[in-house]
Amino acid sequence: MPVLRTPRLDLRPFTPADVPAMAKVYGDPEVMRHVATGEPWSAARTHAILEAYARRHRRDGISVLAVVERATGDLLGDAGLEPSPATDGALEVGWTLRRDAWGRGVATEAGAACVRHALTVPGAQAVEALVVPTNTASVRVALKLGLRPAGHRHAHGREHRVLRLTRGQERPMDVVVAGAHGQIAKLLHPRLVARGDRVRGLIRNPDQAAALEALGVEPVVCDLEHADVDELRAAVRGADAFVFAAGAGPGSGAERKATMDRDGAVRTIRACEDEGVARYVIVSSIGADDPPQGDEVFAVYLRAKAEADEALKASKLDWTVVRPGPLTDDEPTGKVRAARHVGRESVPRADVADVLAAVLAEPETAGEVFELGSGDTPIDEAVATLARAGS
Structure with a gap:
């Protein structure tokens, strides 16, 4: 059963059957240059990461989820929520998509569902995205989602822009x-x-x-x-x-x-x-x-x-x-x-x-x-x- 549904997408917990498809996504240097340390992941690491995502979802009810195109059943990548490194009750929203899903509004559609969900989670005071400054496409997506620039933060060994939406401030400019x-x-x-x-x-x-x-x-x-x-x-x-x-x-x-x-x-x-x-x-x-x-x-x-x-x-x-x-x-x-x-x-x-x-x-x-x-x-x-x- 999907956790979140949008007009085109189902966002659901990962299963072991998703490892081969996601290993291709996480193993693509062009995809991963803006993710975490910027290095592609091995199949073994992909397997361990997906297990951790599924385990967190069972335990906490929030996690990074599989993004599935409903019409085709294709696994396009991931999107979801994780506890933020910030200590103020924020959740971090993120997405990683295979290259042929870029430019189709998938990140915006999946990200919007995650942001809406984040603001319903008890105790979540804000939702934020950490984006490598050169990843201008994801900066644009975050702005479309209503997140606003909130400085910079060092994470995964490099600088990231922080874009943030605080509960109660979900209004347009x-x-x-x-x-x-x-x-x-x-x-x-x-x-x-x-x-x-x-x-x-x-x-x-x-x-x-x-x-x-x-x-x-x-x-x-x-x-x-x-x-x-x-x-x-x-x-x-x-x-x-x-x-x-x-x-x-x-x-x-x-x-x-x-x-x-x-x-x-x-x-x-x-x-x-x-x-x-x-x-x-x-x-x-x-x-x-x-x-x-x-x-x-x-x-x-x-x-x-x-x-x-x-x-x-x-x-x-x-x-x-x-x-x-x-x-x-x-x-x-x-x-x-x-x-x-x-x-x-x-x-x-x-x-x-x-x-x-x-x-x-x-x-x-x-x-x-x-x-x-x-x-x-x-x-x-x-x-x-x-x-x-x-x-």
């Missing part, structure tokens, strides 16, 4: 996005909605509300240039995080660069401080670290961005400043270069949206200012590196 009908924001919204976040989008034009609702966003009409203090406070009230992706836009004059790109940001920074919205991520621009002088519109724009960035850095908020290079509408690559300085590398707007989503999910990027361009580093890995630099 509440994010307010300014400039919600802009190109980057409209790419960001689906990414946040897909992982379960509540998204409120600030717009000036009420005619844009239907487009946001179609993306799963709650539209909030709020003119950042003219709204009074009470309106701005009401717009951000109750949020966990704020993203400033607003701007006067191409074709606007120097005056609106000041009233929107600078003053709009400053006014929302104050509103977030007043309402206790701790997390604030601003989309700035490459070149804002040393803006040119003069009256040319682009120079005024960069100075406005720079002044907004400085106001944010001087605030009491947990801030992150993201400075993309020239933006393109190219298809996302999922790979970027993120560093204090990267040069004028262009970057697809969709990759910027993915970086913003990853930054929101990684509190240890607070206090970081970085430029962003196309590159060779997977986004989750690039953001994890920034987080380690800030921790």
Whole structure:
């Protein structure tokens, strides 16, 4: 009998008959490079491990389980729960799947069942995943499951990221996005909605509300240039995080660069401080670290961005400043270069949206200012590196 069932999978205790199939999984160096010490396991060790998993399940009622595809009967790997090395009543969730099960949502489906079960176990105060930082696919899965970054831990002889969900905190993040009908924001919204976040989008034009609702966003009409203090406070009230992706836009004059790109940001920074919205991520621009002088519109724009960035850095908020290079509408690559300085590398707007989503999910990027361009580093890995630099 399966212990857990999902739309496609049965999760059940291991039996001796599972040893040959699991020996292939645990013996695959590509699979095991992110597991435990990173070394493949022998058939003898596989036999001993599966016996231990089954014994723990009989004794404790929780353990690592066999993941079986119901339609085919194929054993795809393992997923389940074990007592965490932490001493605060946490359970550790994990999964190890054969290669042909990758990219099919199996880890997310099995992991979600395990997380739901973990939070029903008496005495379990939290569920956490320990993930090798280079295992970006599993980091993404853990974030989808609602686990949030919680530092690092040394285990099995190497560093692991800790992602954690504490009992009573099983709720999505509440994010307010300014400039919600802009190109980057409209790419960001689906990414946040897909992982379960509540998204409120600030717009000036009420005619844009239907487009946001179609993306799963709650539209909030709020003119950042003219709204009074009470309106701005009401717009951000109750949020966990704020993203400033607003701007006067191409074709606007120097005056609106000041009233929107600078003053709009400053006014929302104050509103977030007043309402206790701790997390604030601003989309700035490459070149804002040393803006040119003069009256040319682009120079005024960069100075406005720079002044907004400085106001944010001087605030009491947990801030992150993201400075993309020239933006393109190219298809996302999922790979970027993120560093204090990267040069004028262009970057697809969709990759910027993915970086913003990853930054929101990684509190240890607070206090970081970085430029962003196309590159060779997977986004989750690039953001994890920034987080380690800030921790």
